[in-house]
Amino acid sequence: MHGEDRSSALERIHGEIWRDLCLAASHPESAYRWMTLATSSSDGAPELRTVVVRLVDRERMTLSFFTDQRSTKWLQICRSGPVALLCLKKHPLVQIRLLGMADFASSGEAISIWHDQHLGIQQQYYSRISPGRALKFVGELAVTPKTSTIEAISNFSVIHVKVHTIDWLSIDKSEGDRRAEFTYGSGEVEARWLVP
Numbered sequence: 446m447h448g449e450d451r452s453s454a455l456e457r458i459h460g461e462i463w464r465d466l467c468l469a470a471s472h473p474e475s476a477y478r479w480m481t482l483a484t485s486s487s488d489g490a491p492e493l494r495t496v497v498v499r500l501v502d503r504e505r506m507t508l509s510f511f512t513d514q515r516s517t518k519w520l521q522i523c524r525s526g527p528v529a530l531l532c533l534k535k536h537p538l539v540q541i542r543l544l545g546m547a548d549f550a551s552s553g554e555a556i557s558i559w560h561d562q563h564l565g566i567q568q569q570y571y572s573r574i575s576p577g578r579a580l581k582f583v584g585e586l587a588v589t590p591k592t593s594t595i596e597a598i599s600n601f602s603v604i605h606v607k608v609h610t611i612d613w614l615s616i617d618k619s620e621g622d623r624r625a626e627f628t629y630g631s632g633e634v635e636a637r638w639l640v641p
């Protein structure tokens with residue numbers, strides 16, 4: 446471990462994970478910007494999709510993304526808060542898996558976040574037709590009048606995921622594959638090495 450003892454290596458890795466997560470929210474090109482979010486459907490089947498990490502709060506250990514409150518994922522999170530997030534960094538090759546509890550920002554908070562967003566993001570919430578609905582023809586959305594700004598804001602939802610476990614896996618020829626788990630209890634971080 447190049448002179449670094451095992452527990453300080455875990456501390457360093459933990460710091461790197463959160464540094465990269467914070468970068469995801471502020472830098473569109475950063476490694477963890479796009480995450481795979483897993484929820485459960487009503488019959489317990491897993492469902493996956495990509496979301497963009499928009500906000501990260503290191504102190505509260507939360508990651509946030511935006512979605513349409515008419516979407517399937519929104520309904521699934523309403524039904525059941527536990528979610529998983531997956532992301533991959535290519536250089537060096539690192540996978541992180543996050544387990545957490547999803548919750549919705551209050552409408553006051555969502556409105557204030559809405560006003561901080563540029564038009565390109567806001568426009569996604571003006572559709573009169575709900576996400577996932579069948580179209581009568583391919584161009585139907587483009588010719589359907591947009592909804593009002595009040596409606597668009599009510600479609601806009603901010604989901605916070607409070608992370609309770611991080612599983613970190615590094616695939617590295619020179620150092621060897623390494624895997625570590627970080628769990629957050631009552632304020633304390635518990636870190637341990639796992640078999641990769």
Ligand SMILES: Cc1cc2nc3c(=O)[nH]c(=O)nc-3n(C[C@H](O)[C@H](O)[C@H](O)COP(=O)(O)O)c2cc1C
Nearest residue numbers: 479494495496497510511512513516517518519577
């Ligand atoms: C690069 C990329 C980024 C995406 N980011 C988001 C996002 O931040 N929020 C979101 O609701 N959907 C996002 N989507 C779309 C979702 O992956 C998904 O297709 C859509 O929201 C429907 O998911 P659902 O039916 O499970 O709700 C993104 C898709 C791609 C390809």
